[in-house]
Amino acid sequence: MREQEAYSRKTLREIVxxxxxxxxxxxxxxxGTRLMEVELSKKMGASRTPVREAIKMLAEDNLVAIEPNKGAYVSKIAIRDLLEILEIREAIDSSTSYHAAERINDKLKKELKAAMENYNKAxxxxDQKNMIKWDTEFHRIIVEATGNKVMVHIAEEIRELVLRFRYLYYGGFKRxxxxxxxxxxxxxxxxxxxxxKAKIVAREHIRTIRDDILREYENF
Structure with a gap:
């Protein structure tokens, strides 16, 4: 019984x-949004315990900051963090684009073209949601085209870090x-x-994004 209860709590914690x-x-x-346990419990239909545990997990991901006597807040996005992510992406994207050009098959060429066109339509x-969806898909297909399982795994790890940044970046449609x-x-x-050429243009793509960020956050 205790094991079942523990499993249920863990499952609910993961859902929250x-x-x-x-x-x-x-x-x-x-x-900067404050995460109130009582309020979140009501909204999510859960007790305070799984909410509290979920907040601690988010703090471990650096998505939440917990301050003594003040509570938990959604963490700020630091310019240094963005630049570090882009530094990694520059290396990954230039490498995957290079190898994708060498190894891509006809099926993935069609999928890559479709992702590019769907991004343009969005x-x-x-349409911010679909811009992000097809931008992510465009780069995912390139990684898949390398046929390198290790590269696919590394890119998946980076993808989640990039997601929060993508929503911030696409807040300005001029980009x-x-x-x-x-x-x-x-x-x-x-x-x-x-x-x-694929390596060069992929590298320049990330550097342009970096330059955009530096211009926008030059006062940081």
């Missing part, structure tokens, strides 16, 4: 954790124009099998 994590990553819970509609242009350059290099 995943829901809160999703809301933070997608910007529904903005930085950008025209200013979606150059993203679509850069996706096209990456796609064309990969489709043509030009590994060297």
């Amino acid at each position: 954790y995943e829901e809160l994590k999703s809301q933070i990553l997608k910007g529904k819970l903005i930085p 950008a025209e509609r200013r 979606c124009v150059h993203v679509g242009i850069e996706h096209k350059a990456i796609y064309e290099a990969i489709e043509q099998g030009d590994a060297r």
Whole structure:
């Protein structure tokens, strides 16, 4: 009986954790929002214990800050964290694009083109949700095209870190124009099998994003 109860508590904790994590990553819970256990318990139909445990797990992910005598808050997004993520992405994206150009098959070429086109359609509609969806899918397909299982695993680990950043970045729709242009350059290099060019344009894509951030947060 005790084991079943413990399992139920753990399951509920995980449900609360995943829901809160999703809301933070997608910007529904903005930085600085206070996480009140009583309020969250009512909203999520859970007792305070799994909510409290979920908040502690989010703190371990650095998505929540817990301050003594003040409570828990959604953590702020530090410019240094964004730049560190982009530094990793520059290395990964340039490498995966290079190898994708060497190894991509016809099926994945079609999928990559479709992801690029669907992103552009979403950008025209200013549809943030689908812009993020197809931007993520575009880069996921490139990683898959490498055929490198280790690279796929590493990219999946980075993808979640990037998600919160994507919602912040796409808050300004003016950026979606150059993203679509850069996706096209990456796609064309990969489709043509030009590994060297694919690596260069993928690297420049991430550097452009970095420059955007530095301009926007130059006072940090």
